[in-house]
Amino acid sequence: MSKLFQPTQAGDIALKNHIVMAPLTRNRSPGAVPNDQNVEYYRQRATAGLIITEATAITHQGQGYADVPGLYSKEALDGWKRVTDAVHAEGGKIVVQMWHVGRISHNTLQPADGKPVSSTNRVAKAKTYLVNADGTGSFADTSEPRALETAEIPGIIEDYRKAARAAINAGFDGVEIHGANGYLLDQFMRDGVNDRTDEYGGSIENRARFTLQVVEAVTKEIGARRTAIRISPVTPSGESYDSNPQALFAYVVENLAKYDLAYIHVVEGQTGGERDYRQGDNPSFDYKALRAAYEKAGGKAAWMVNNGYNKDMAVETVENGTADLVAFGKPFISNPDLVERLEKNLPLNTPDQSTFYGGGAKGYLDYPLLEKVA
Numbered sequence: 001m002s003k004l005f006q007p008t009q010a011g012d013i014a015l016k017n018h019i020v021m022a023p024l025t026r027n028r029s030p031g032a033v034p035n036d037q038n039v040e041y042y043r044q045r046a047t048a049g050l051i052i053t054e055a056t057a058i059t060h061q062g063q064g065y066a067d068v069p070g071l072y073s074k075e076a077l078d079g080w081k082r083v084t085d086a087v088h089a090e091g092g093k094i095v096v097q098m099w100h101v102g103r104i105s106h107n108t109l110q111p112a113d114g115k116p117v118s119s120t121n122r123v124a125k126a127k128t129y130l131v132n133a134d135g136t137g138s139f140a141d142t143s144e145p146r147a148l149e150t151a152e153i154p155g156i157i158e159d160y161r162k163a164a165r166a167a168i169n170a171g172f173d174g175v176e177i178h179g180a181n182g183y184l185l186d187q188f189m190r191d192g193v194n195d196r197t198d199e200y201g202g203s204i205e206n207r208a209r210f211t212l213q214v215v216e217a218v219t220k221e222i223g224a225r226r227t228a229i230r231i232s233p234v235t236p237s238g239e240s241y242d243s244n245p246q247a248l249f250a251y252v253v254e255n256l257a258k259y260d261l262a263y264i265h266v267v268e269g270q271t272g273g274e275r276d277y278r279q280g281d282n283p284s285f286d287y288k289a290l291r292a293a294y295e296k297a298g299g300k301a302a303w304m305v306n307n308g309y310n311k312d313m314a315v316e317t318v319e320n321g322t323a324d325l326v327a328f329g330k331p332f333i334s335n336p337d338l339v340e341r342l343e344k345n346l347p348l349n350t351p352d353q354s355t356f357y358g359g360g361a362k363g364y365l366d367y368p369l370l371e372k373v374a
């Protein structure tokens with residue numbers, strides 16, 4: 001049997017295989033509270049070695065889309081406890097993706113209709129997702145943000161720390177800090193967005209400071225071996241460009257090496273798009289060099305990869321040691337029993353894009369299992 005299907009370890013988390021369910025926003029938690037449908041959705045997918053939840057806002061300010069869950073109200077945490085209990089009852093493992101969207105938000109989603117916060121005052125040419133009064137969803141332009149004052153940043157780091165503690169109390173096996181896809185931490189890391197002149201802007205060291213301080217606070221609170229981070233070195237979502245992503249992310253991972261993290265999660269290429277995507281005039285990103293930089297600095301965390309993987313690629317990547325874990329996104333939307341299908345070389349259901357974001361059970365809970373197909 002291929003190594004892909006055999007047990008492994010990510011920090012303190014024991015996985016029954018090397019297959020991970022990638023974080024997938026589904027906009028089905030009105031009021032930011034996980035509900036019965038969400039419990040059932042994650043329960044159905046508990047044969048994954050590890051489930052990473054959909055991105056989950058650490059605070060109301062961290063919200064950027066309608067009907068995404070949070071980690072900050074008692075109701076939400078009670079809802080998540082039911083999700084983690086259901087996954088554990090099936091023998092699965094689950095971590096929560098901790099999210100602050102920064103400027104990828106809309107006034108109407110913010111506390112007191114305020115401006116979203118970011119590294120900059122400049123608005124992103126990007127869309128967010130709102131639910132209209134009649135219950136239908138639609139995409140809308142993101143609102144103008146305000147640059148965080150330097151003195152406000154420790155408060156947001158504290159929000160991450162509290163959310164991590166709340167997540168562990170809600171039964172999660174660990175947390176994944178969302179450092180990818182153009183959200184708050186990415187908005188600080190990249191020189192195409194970050195135009196600050198304080199100690200959080202300018203040099204790579206300054207731009208990476210916020211992310212690394214979040215990692216420091218979270219690892220201190222819940223332990224490094226239950227802490228992970230996701231990065232997407234070249235993904236341009238939310239106009240998150242950088243003039244030298246190779247140098248930026250080498251610095252980031254070198255500075256993560258001193259923590260005994262559960263895993264580092266790297267989206268290779270443009271999230272959901274080309275695997276060989278390049279930012280601007282930059283050369284192709286060298287992911288092997290990224291891992292080598294991490295390991296040279298003493299890093300030992302499991303290395304997780306994602307983006308457009310199929311079974312053959314995943315088997316090869318894990319067998320040859322390029323990565324330890326492979327995360328699948330869209331295939332897990334439409335195949336709750338993805339692990340079994342991959343193992344037995346059985347056909348996969350095709351995901352229905354029209355039901356990705358928002359709605360009810362259709363396209364969420366009703367993808368057929370193998371036994372029903374056969």
Ligand SMILES: Cc1cc2nc3c(=O)[nH]c(=O)nc-3n(C[C@H](O)[C@H](O)[C@H](O)COP(=O)(O)O)c2cc1C
Pocket residue numbers: 022023024025026053054055097178180181230267271272273306307308309327328329330331356357
């Ligand atoms: C419907 C949908 C929602 C997503 N939501 C998130 C999310 O909440 N957090 C995140 O980091 N990535 C998110 N992604 C990106 C996926 O985690 C993954 O990187 C992407 O789908 C590529 O992997 P795949 O080719 O296996 O689908 C989302 C993708 C899709 C299709």
